[in-house]
Amino acid sequence: MAGTDSASSLEEIEAYLAAQRDKRLLRFITCGSVDDGKSTLIGRLLYESKLVFDDHLAALERDSARFGTQQGDLDFALLLDGLIAEREQGITIDVAYRFFASEERKYIVADTPGHEQYTRNMVTGASTADAAVVLVDARSGVLTQTRRHTYLLSLIGVPHVAVAVNKMDLVDYGQERFRSIEADCLALAATIGIEGVTVIPLSALRGDNILERSAAMDWYDGPTLMGYLETVPLDEDRLTGRPFRMPVQWINRPDLDFRGVAGTIAAGTIRPGDRVVVQPSGHQSAVERIVTYDGDLRQAVTGQSVTLTLADDLDVSRGDVLSAVSAPAEVAGQFDATVVWMSEAPLIAERRYLFKIGTRTVPGTVTRIKFALNVNTMEHVAATKLDLNGIGSCNVAFEEPLPFDRYRDNRDTGGFIIIDRLTNATVGAGMLQYALRRAHNIHHQHLDVDKLARAAAIGQKPCVIWFTGLSGAGKSTIANLLELRLHRLGCKTYLLDGDNIREGLNRDLGFTETDRVENVRRIAEVARLMVDAGLIVLVSLISPFRSERDSARGLFEPGEFAEIYVNAPLAVAEERDPKGLYAKARRGELRGFTGIDSPYEAPVDAEVEVDTSSCEIEAAVDAVLARLRELGMLI
Amino acid sequence: MSTNGLHPDPAREDASLTHLERLEAESIQIMREVVAEAENPVMLYSIGKDSSAMLHLALKAFYPAKPPFPLLHVDTTWKFRDMYAFRDETAARLGIDLLVHTNQEGLAAGVSPITHGSAVHTDVMKTEALRQALDKHRFDVAFGGARRDEEASRAKERVFSFRSSTHRWDPKNQRPELWRLYNTRKSPGESIRVFPLSNWTELDVWQYIYMEQIPIVPLYLARERPVVERDGTLIMVDDDRLPLAEGETPQMRTVRFRTLGCYPLSGAIESDAATLPAIIREMFLARTSERQGRLIDHDQSGSMERKKQEGYF
Numbered sequence: 001m002a003g004t005d006s007a008s009s010l011e012e013i014e015a016y017l018a019a020q021r022d023k024r025l026l027r028f029i030t031c032g033s034v035d036d037g038k039s040t041l042i043g044r045l046l047y048e049s050k051l052v053f054d055d056h057l058a059a060l061e062r063d064s065a066r067f068g069t070q071q072g073d074l075d076f077a078l079l080l081d082g083l084i085a086e087r088e089q090g091i092t093i094d095v096a097y098r099f100f101a102s103e104e105r106k107y108i109v110a111d112t113p114g115h116e117q118y119t120r121n122m123v124t125g126a127s128t129a130d131a132a133v134v135l136v137d138a139r140s141g142v143l144t145q146t147r148r149h150t151y152l153l154s155l156i157g158v159p160h161v162a163v164a165v166n167k168m169d170l171v172d173y174g175q176e177r178f179r180s181i182e183a184d185c186l187a188l189a190a191t192i193g194i195e196g197v198t199v200i201p202l203s204a205l206r207g208d209n210i211l212e213r214s215a216a217m218d219w220y221d222g223p224t225l226m227g228y229l230e231t232v233p234l235d236e237d238r239l240t241g242r243p244f245r246m247p248v249q250w251i252n253r254p255d256l257d258f259r260g261v262a263g264t265i266a267a268g269t270i271r272p273g274d275r276v277v278v279q280p281s282g283h284q285s286a287v288e289r290i291v292t293y294d295g296d297l298r299q300a301v302t303g304q305s306v307t308l309t310l311a312d313d314l315d316v317s318r319g320d321v322l323s324a325v326s327a328p329a330e331v332a333g334q335f336d337a338t339v340v341w342m343s344e345a346p347l348i349a350e351r352r353y354l355f356k357i358g359t360r361t362v363p364g365t366v367t368r369i370k371f372a373l374n375v376n377t378m379e380h381v382a383a384t385k386l387d388l389n390g391i392g393s394c395n396v397a398f399e400e401p402l403p404f405d406r407y408r409d410n411r412d413t414g415g416f417i418i419i420d421r422l423t424n425a426t427v428g429a430g431m432l433q434y435a436l437r438r439a440h441n442i443h444h445q446h447l448d449v450d451k452l453a454r455a456a457a458i459g460q461k462p463c464v465i466w467f468t469g470l471s472g473a474g475k476s477t478i479a480n481l482l483e484l485r486l487h488r489l490g491c492k493t494y495l496l497d498g499d500n501i502r503e504g505l506n507r508d509l510g511f512t513e514t515d516r517v518e519n520v521r522r523i524a525e526v527a528r529l530m531v532d533a534g535l536i537v538l539v540s541l542i543s544p545f546r547s548e549r550d551s552a553r554g555l556f557e558p559g560e561f562a563e564i565y566v567n568a569p570l571a572v573a574e575e576r577d578p579k580g581l582y583a584k585a586r587r588g589e590l591r592g593f594t595g596i597d598s599p600y601e602a603p604v605d606a607e608v609e610v611d612t613s614s615c616e617i618e619a620a621v622d623a624v625l626a627r628l629r630e631l632g633m634l635i
Numbered sequence: 636m637s638t639n640g641l642h643p644d645p646a647r648e649d650a651s652l653t654h655l656e657r658l659e660a661e662s663i664q665i666m667r668e669v670v671a672e673a674e675n676p677v678m679l680y681s682i683g684k685d686s687s688a689m690l691h692l693a694l695k696a697f698y699p700a701k702p703p704f705p706l707l708h709v710d711t712t713w714k715f716r717d718m719y720a721f722r723d724e725t726a727a728r729l730g731i732d733l734l735v736h737t738n739q740e741g742l743a744a745g746v747s748p749i750t751h752g753s754a755v756h757t758d759v760m761k762t763e764a765l766r767q768a769l770d771k772h773r774f775d776v777a778f779g780g781a782r783r784d785e786e787a788s789r790a791k792e793r794v795f796s797f798r799s800s801t802h803r804w805d806p807k808n809q810r811p812e813l814w815r816l817y818n819t820r821k822s823p824g825e826s827i828r829v830f831p832l833s834n835w836t837e838l839d840v841w842q843y844i845y846m847e848q849i850p851i852v853p854l855y856l857a858r859e860r861p862v863v864e865r866d867g868t869l870i871m872v873d874d875d876r877l878p879l880a881e882g883e884t885p886q887m888r889t890v891r892f893r894t895l896g897c898y899p900l901s902g903a904i905e906s907d908a909a910t911l912p913a914i915i916r917e918m919f920l921a922r923t924s925e926r927q928g929r930l931i932d933h934d935q936s937g938s939m940e941r942k943k944q945e946g947y948f
């Protein structure tokens with residue numbers, strides 16, 4: 001149709017363009033099992049956002065007759081399938097990216113298949129996603145595949161997840177059916193440790209709760225799928241609040257007078273005058289200018305690609321990271337990392353690969369595969385190699401130390417790919433969890449009497465039993481009683497109690513996040529010395545952060561460390577309030593109190609969990625003892 | 636609305652990026668990554684609007700330096716005259732090296748869209764010619780302006796697309812792309828096509844051109860042009876190489892082009908959209924999607940994928 005350039009319609013389009021200019025971009029991933037209706041859902045979103053042009057629709061009608069499964073009706077799924085081979089097999093087998101827009105935002109959807117062998121595709125699609133939509137068929141509810149997808153999403157750190165309970169039309173839009181699936185989803189999210197899960201009942205085929213609220217489901221008062229997508233937070237905004245990081249991508253040197261450091265800001269904001277440190281060298285300078293083609297900027301933010309000039313003539317090169325002087329990145333060469341393997345040839349520990357992290361490529365090895373994860377059952381399984389689509393918790397060692405952030409803090413400075421040195425293929429990807437501080441380059445004093453010898457002399461198998469939980473959950477009571485039992489059995493034990501240690505070794509520490517981390521670190525190191533000395537060590541410590549507990553675990557051999565989650569609902573712990581601390585915290589007299597104004601991150605893979613609101617102390621101790629014996633840690 | 640660019644106020648305090656700013660930043664990051672890691676990159680320059688946007692992004696990516704690679708135009712000799720004029724003017728204005736390559740054997744054999752049809756012409760004068768040019772100059776990475784939203788088979792295309800030493804694309808052998816990490820390593824002889832506009836849509840490109848005031852070939856805007864109508868497609872009579880059937884006389888009609896290629900293969904649409912907002916407006920009302928004007932895609936669905944396997948861009 002030919003346009004009529006009437007002034008009013010042009011004004012309209014200019015107003016439209018002005019509105020478009022301010023839209024923001026949300027990237028999300030969809031996952032589901034085959035036939036859950038993922039393609040139909042995406043096709044529907046595209047269709048509704050009117051980006052499906054008429055002739056695509058004409059082709060669709062033609063193709064529906066040839067391949068379609070919808071006898072006569074439009075098969076939205078056919079809008080999506082691209083590769084000929086896939087069409088013929090009738091399944092989608094790779095990551096495809098789709099585009100659409102709503103009133104508020106633009107969207108890029110990573111469409112990934114549900115088939116088991118394609119973990120790799122899902123991980124790829126999720127790596128850039130701000131949010132995820134997991135499809136569940138209302139008739140079948142939460143399946144093993146749903147668990148796997150949700151688990152992978154948590155692993156890749158997709159911060160927001162919506163579960164779309166699809167095909168509600170086939171269960172008569174029944175509220176009861178939905179509520180039971182919803183409860184399963186929320187339980188699943190809790191086990192996996194994902195916060196912020198939204199469960200939405202819908203029908204992709206009929207369009208219920210996609211854009212419009214469904215008249216057939218007036219009992220549902222949550223957001224529609226589009227309503228969710230329009231408001232879910234962007235990861236970029238979280239990163240903007242973090243300390244400045246910019247991996248140096250390229251040095252811009254058009255002539256002798258100009259030397260710019262080009263890169264994409266991975267976190268934080270930067271302004272002229274801000275002090276930065278070049279990592280790993282540690283040289284400091286201040287930003288002089290933020291140079292762009294559109295003129296110098298007064299400020300640049302996360303996600304922007306800029307060129308900075310520095311006040312001092314420092315040695316900066318590709319692969320370095322510019323960081324805020326006040327909060328630089330940690331520099332390390334050895335890490336605990338989660339690795340996803342993406343190649344037919346398995347990952348072998350101690351084989352040399354190339355690791356690309358940020359803008360730096362370094363040789364290194366996976367020194368140890370601590371265990372593999374079964375993504376269906378979420379169990380840890382012993383492994384010496386990782387096969388295609390395998391996921392493992394590993395120690396990795398790079399041949400040179402480099403600046404990094406924990407992956408969960410920043411994907412750009414904490415995520416890496418693994419490259420095969422011979423084929424140049426990308427064979428794996430990984431996420432740095434924390435640095436291992438057993439620096440092999442510091443010369444370790446060799447001692448003739450070692451842990452084994454000391455343990456043998458005492459006649460027991462040393463280990464750490466680490467109790468974590470809220471204040472008032474019952475950690476100390478249980479730990480105390482357990483020690484008494486062990487003592488009576490003739491074990492050589494020691495109980496490290498958080499409160500007691502704060503009176504001595506850690507009396508210089510407060511309750512800020514940094515101090516809490518240091519508190520846990522020191523106690524873990526003391527426990528390590530004691531295990532080295534041959535003792536059975538009990539630790540009773542709130543230890544609210546998962547990563548510090550993981551670091552503590554990383555100090556020990558497998559089978560030496562057991563995490564006991566002493567679980568009591570906050571309300572119960574608060575009611576007990578043995579030291580009157582909750583009352584104080586509630587009155588605002590105590591800052592940074594776990595559970596009140598400082599978070600507690602519940603363990604996801606504790607060896608034992610005891611709920612002290614529902615069982616007696618004696619029974620809890622029995623349970624812990626029995627489990628530790630089962631694990632072979634205690635005789 | 637003011638059209639003074641994507642960044643209306645460089646000194647603004649607002650901390651969040653709009654979708655176009657985010658796309659722009661991503662494209663720049665991709666281009667810099669190539670320049671930092673490739674030995675001998677080149678930018679394929681097709682003179683179309685996507686090329687214009689891509690070139691503009693390159694100016695931004697390396698500013699204040701010039702883009703550190705030449706432009707390569709694979710010339711079938713059948714482009715519109717306006718395109719040649721625009722190409723030469725652009726290279727001169729920006730002071731960027733422009734390489735033009737034509738398949739001389741094809742030319743000598745008289746291959747043309749008129750005598751050989753679109754399939755053979757494209758194969759010899761575009762696909763084969765591109766391979767020749769890349770081999771001749773030993774380019775290891777070539778930027779292209781393709782977008783994932785153009786066609787269903789492209790939705791799965793990687794940003795970095797690997798080609799064997801015979802320039803073939805093997806869908807099974809592409810690398811996973813996670814985060815912003817691109818693995819650019821390759822064996823001798825292999826090459827990479829890199830698509831910095833992968834995540835842009837057609838509307839994004841038009842909007843960007845509008846806001847950034849990027850020059851484009853005037854053929855995109857409606858104007859009276861001499862055309863003949865064949866099988867419902869309007870073909871512009873751009874020079875006297877287009878044989879006219881008996882009784883066929885060019886008529887002046889107000890037309891424009893949604894995509895530009897070889898003029899005998901590019902269908903015009905009737906339109907009086909003579910400004911960018913008018914084009915964008917028309918896009919919303921469009922009855923035909925972008926590539927329908929391009930005759931090479933018409934054969935059957937899935938044809939683009941076959942072309943890609945054979946090395947057509």
Ligand SMILES: Nc1nc2c(ncn2[C@@H]2O[C@H](COP(=O)(O)OP(=O)(O)O)[C@@H](O)[C@H]2O)c(=O)[nH]1
Nearest residue numbers: 034035036037038039040069077167203204205
């Ligand atoms: N009744 C009903 N059928 C649906 C719905 N969504 C999808 N389907 C059908 O379920 C089948 C599988 O859908 P498809 O989108 O291809 O699933 P995918 O494998 O997850 O991409 C197709 O026959 C769809 O038409 C829905 O909301 N209601």
